[in-house]
Amino acid sequence: MKYSVVIPAAGQGKRMNAGRNKQFIMLEEKPIIVHTISVFQSDEYCEEIVLAVNEREHDEFRSLIQTHELTKVTQIVTGGKERQQSVYEGLKALDGDKIVLIHDGARPFFTHEVVREAAKAAEYYDGAIVAVPVKDTIKQVDELEVKQTIDRSSLWAVQTPQAFRLSVIKEIHRWAEEHQIVGTDDASLVEMNGRSVHVILGDYWNVKLTTPEDLIFARAILREKKESGM
Numbered sequence: 476m477k478y479s480v481v482i483p484a485a486g487q488g489k490r491m492n493a494g495r496n497k498q499f500i501m502l503e504e505k506p507i508i509v510h511t512i513s514v515f516q517s518d519e520y521c522e523e524i525v526l527a528v529n530e531r532e533h534d535e536f537r538s539l540i541q542t543h544e545l546t547k548v549t550q551i552v553t554g555g556k557e558r559q560q561s562v563y564e565g566l567k568a569l570d571g572d573k574i575v576l577i578h579d580g581a582r583p584f585f586t587h588e589v590v591r592e593a594a595k596a597a598e599y600y601d602g603a604i605v606a607v608p609v610k611d612t613i614k615q616v617d618e619l620e621v622k623q624t625i626d627r628s629s630l631w632a633v634q635t636p637q638a639f640r641l642s643v644i645k646e647i648h649r650w651a652e653e654h655q656i657v658g659t660d661d662a663s664l665v666e667m668n669g670r671s672v673h674v675i676l677g678d679y680w681n682v683k684l685t686t687p688e689d690l691i692f693a694r695a696i697l698r699e700k701k702e703s704g705m
């Protein structure tokens with residue numbers, strides 16, 4: 476199942492507190508974004524990658540792509556103020572009706588298997604997301620008082636990649652922009668549009684690198700992968 480990819484990388488990484496966009500933080504001699512793109516670069520089913528970046532960081536991203544020979548990155552577009560806008564800018568750069576995967580630049584530990592499964596599911600459903608069952612007990616809290624404990628058996632933590640038919644997700648982003656609808660991920664826009672989203676079981680390695688301690692976990696994952704030859 477061939478697919479194209481949009482990678483939003485235009486954030487500021489405020490919660491990482493690194494003083495710059497977290498995409499450039501080095502993990503074992505390569506910036507986070509290079510790890511992420513490399514997984515797609517090495518998947519034979521990936522046809523092209525559109526990267527959405529901050530206006531001021533075009534040159535830096537372009538030079539990383541050249542240095543690391545990430546030849547599947549065919550376009551670098553300027554992202555927007557919010558992730559949703561960055562994704563939409565990326566989607567607008569693609570034509571035709573193909574399967575498109577949307578994947579966070581800050582999520583480097585995903586597999587070809589999960590990507591391919593998501594791409595395949597997008598043929599049959601309006602959208603497909605990768606997710607894992609939540610491990611913690613989740614409570615609803617208001618002003619430090621517990622309101623209720625939510626039944627965990629039906630709760631899943633959502634990751635990327637998320638896969639869609641390009642025409643569907645582009646149209647839904649257009650609709651969301653027109654009606655000023657904001658979703659926390661791309662699938663939520665599809666859901667709000669009354670369509671069906673399929674879930675693919677992912678794994679707990681696929682963390683989004685968000686706060687500084689996530690980097691400790693990331694370096695441990697890389698060490699483990701190296702030692703076990705994964």
Ligand code: CTP
Pocket residue numbers: 482483484485486487488489490491497527554555556557558559561562579580581582683684685
């Ligand atoms: N992103 C984007 N455009 C934005 C905001 C976010 O392309 N305007 C991207 C980020 O670069 C990241 C992904 O969306 O790859 C997930 O967002 P998040 O983890 O929140 O990253 P940041 O927004 O950079 O971090 P923070 O929220 O801590 O500032």
Ligand code: MG
Pocket residue numbers: 486
């Ligand atoms: Mg953010």
